[in-house]
Amino acid sequence: MNEKKIDFPCERQVIVSLRAGEKVLITGFLFIARDAAHKRMTDDYYKEGKFPFDIKGQGIYYAGPAPARPGAVIGPAGPTTSKRMDKYTPFLLEKGLLLMIGKGNRSIKVRESIVACGCAYLAAAGGAAALISETIKSQEIVAYEDLGPEAIRKIYVEEFPAIVIIDSDGNNLYEIGREKYKTTGDGE
Amino acid sequence: MRIIDTIEIQMAIEDMCLEASCDIPKEIIRCYSDAIGTERNPLGRDVLGQLVKNAEIAHQRRIPSCQDTGMAVVFLEIGAEIFFRGKAMEEAVNDGIRSGYEKGFLRKSIVKHPLDRINTGDNTPAVIHYDFTKGNKLRIVLMPKGFGSENMSALAMLEPADGIDGVVRFIVDAVEKAGPNPCPPVFVGVGLGGTADKAMLMAKKALLRQPGTRSTIEIDALLEERLLNEINMTGIGPAGLGGSTTAFDVFVESYPTHIAGLPVAVNICCHALRYKERIL
Known part of the structure; x- marks a missing residue:
């Protein structure tokens, strides 16, 4: 199966056209943010009317990297479980967030928001953090440095491997895949 | 003294x-490569291949x-x-x-x-x-x-009448509910009996067994085989993308319990079952 190459950020239409089950390689800029950063970003928006970075048309990778060894760009940085961000996600999508990368299930509400806003949810291979970190070519902390591993980082990635889980029509690869291989384990 | x-x-x-953190045990990496040969979903085989490569990079570069x-x-x-x-x-x-x-x-x-x-x-x-x-x-x-898998822990105080079928249903259910979240293929630790706290501790300790080793207690060994089979029929597959490899192994530890109780605890570990042992 071939991978679709995406330069990111990109037109919304490119993301809308992604289909669940499609493999992608992303090159370009993403933001790293997880639990504490999501909470604070949302709180800041309500207090100050803006996020610490302009999320319009951007992508968030749910991760909390380990510290970098001297000379390394970043430490191991695999995806974290996305559902802990579900509470904050519909609001961020409404405000223009275009792409999310993490691992694991999302809530029904998040799926509805993905469809309503025309976005996509992708997964990277959970636990393959050393492998994934090799595709991260630069990083800088852009907000909340005090949160340590949970600070918001802007990263530049080259051919970051991911797979489309929930597409803009609401198809969910976790459900499709499970259904296909259920019961006998050989539904291929 | x-x-x-x-x-x-x-x-x-x-x-x-x-x-x-850096060295995934050889026996665990063997689980990945063996499963590449048996996994039915091509996407799942991709994931398993990534895990083998990831383990090599971590080991060589001394990074987690x-x-x-x-x-x-x-x-x-x-x-x-x-x-x-x-x-x-x-x-x-x-x-x-x-x-x-x-x-x-x-x-x-x-x-x-x-x-x-x-x-x-x-x-x-x-x-x-x-x-x-x-x-x-x-x-x-x-x-x-890691807490991706720890968060998927489950405990049930079943009733004696629920028996082995109740136990199996609860454990398979816990794995199904966890779905892609704990980074499958997983290792499933089960604690059966004792009290609530004892059951959970046994479930965690069960994860310290070598893949492929069955319990020395016959009823527990049979339960392990049945659970592994049923969990791998759920279709969750590697990374939850669908497939025939949802768990690499299931380990059951048991202990005497009260006449009124049948505690069952589940502690899941992701595909990277990592621990180090040292004897002083």
């Missing part, structure tokens, strides 16, 4: 932190295979003939964790209080379990437990 200075324990733990280097769970099996001197055991263990996580560039993932959530900054404290055995040896096991 044998005297051990607890500084030796601290130093051992410091080394074990890095080893446990996963950014979640866990909460440190430490099992101490203490021979009754040992006398300890030096700092208190808990302090020695936590000092070892502190320097191991700092020197190893491991992620500090512990918050001081579950509600105020301020990072302790050094990955302490560890969760320590003490056991006493015969002899003059000290066995230290360090398991850095």
